[in-house]
Amino acid sequence: MMLSKWKKRSTTPSNPYDHSSTSAGHRHPVLQLKELTKRYGEQTVLHEINWSVQPGECWGIVGPNGSGKTTLLQLLAGTEHAQQGEIFLQQRPLHTYSRRELAQHTAVLGQEGLAPLHYPVKEVLAMGRYPYQNWLGHDQLATADQLLDEIMERLDLKELADRPLDQLSGGQRQRVAFGKVMAQQPKLLLLDEPTTYLDIAYQVHFMEWLDTWRRESNITVIAVLHDLNLAARYCDRLLALQEGQIMMQGTPEQLMEESVLKQLFRIRPAIVHHPDIDVPQLLLKRR
Numbered sequence: 001m002m003l004s005k006w007k008k009r010s011t012t013p014s015n016p017y018d019h020s021s022t023s024a025g026h027r028h029p030v031l032q033l034k035e036l037t038k039r040y041g042e043q044t045v046l047h048e049i050n051w052s053v054q055p056g057e058c059w060g061i062v063g064p065n066g067s068g069k070t071t072l073l074q075l076l077a078g079t080e081h082a083q084q085g086e087i088f089l090q091q092r093p094l095h096t097y098s099r100r101e102l103a104q105h106t107a108v109l110g111q112e113g114l115a116p117l118h119y120p121v122k123e124v125l126a127m128g129r130y131p132y133q134n135w136l137g138h139d140q141l142a143t144a145d146q147l148l149d150e151i152m153e154r155l156d157l158k159e160l161a162d163r164p165l166d167q168l169s170g171g172q173r174q175r176v177a178f179g180k181v182m183a184q185q186p187k188l189l190l191l192d193e194p195t196t197y198l199d200i201a202y203q204v205h206f207m208e209w210l211d212t213w214r215r216e217s218n219i220t221v222i223a224v225l226h227d228l229n230l231a232a233r234y235c236d237r238l239l240a241l242q243e244g245q246i247m248m249q250g251t252p253e254q255l256m257e258e259s260v261l262k263q264l265f266r267i268r269p270a271i272v273h274h275p276d277i278d279v280p281q282l283l284l285k286r287r
């Protein structure tokens with residue numbers, strides 16, 4: 001283990017499911033990947049990935065273009081399948097889950113958010129409850145309407161409630177998409193570049209909403225993030241992929257080292273200390 005010049009951050013202090021430390025040997029991982037290999041035709045996109053995620057952790061997946069980040073997320077979401085190896089979700093092979101079970105467990109939010117369909121915002125949020133409804137449309141949760149109301153309040157969506165999605169901006173649609181995954185009440189949230197189309201203010205809002213929600217709800221988060229500074233700020237742990245292999249996994253402090261980033265991205269980095277919070281941040285030097 002590398003010695004770090006950064007003070008060790010408390011990862012999820014108010015979260016009783018804070019299992020980010022490696023000493024948590026007796027707890028069961030939420031996710032366990034064993035020798036996972038994914039090929040597209042002749043190309044091996046992920047090579048024998050072994051990885052464990054503990055409940056309540058927030059992982060950032062980082063790495064250069066084409067290193068296999070989205071593919072890994074698709075395998076975890078069950079929308080793609082590996083040729084070799086196995087994924088265990090709560091100790092059970094992922095492929096044994098029904099669609100409905102999976103939807104009650106895992107939510108996915110991509111960078112595109114939602115397609116611009118002519119559906120009002122409040123109806124789109126309600127779609128997040130489908131995995132919990134019976135064939136008559138009755139929700140298992142008696143207070144589902146209250147939940148949707150709270151989500152709209154929290155994400156500043158109230159004034160957009162009756163507007164159709166196709167009349168919203170890309171950033172507003174992404175907020176609705178986030179509300180929909182909140183309504184889904186997942187235990188595991190998979191995010192693929194969720195802040196790509198958000199302006200810098202909303203990038204921060206988004207990450208703060210996510211941070212608050214995951215701590216309150218004890219959910220596990222895995223996010224593909226290109227922005228290393230956001231990843232270092234909001235994630236407990238980072239997984240660096242390079243050409244389909246795990247180059248490194250560790251805390252942001254361990255990964256945000258000049259030598260690591262130079263090798264991973266072939267850049268000339270300068271690591272500085274965030275003025276307000278105890279995390280490393282990346283600046284780029286000219287080539």
Ligand SMILES: Nc1ncnc2c1ncn2[C@@H]1O[C@H](COP(=O)(O)OP(=O)(O)OP(=O)(O)O)[C@@H](O)[C@H]1O
Pocket residue numbers: 040045063064065066067068069070071072
């Ligand atoms: N459906 C597919 N069919 C064939 N090849 C694919 C498919 N999806 C991804 N690939 C290939 O797999 C490799 C990894 O792609 P992936 O999208 O997982 O990378 P990534 O790290 O998410 O990249 P980026 O940062 O550019 O989004 C790439 O070489 C890509 O061309």
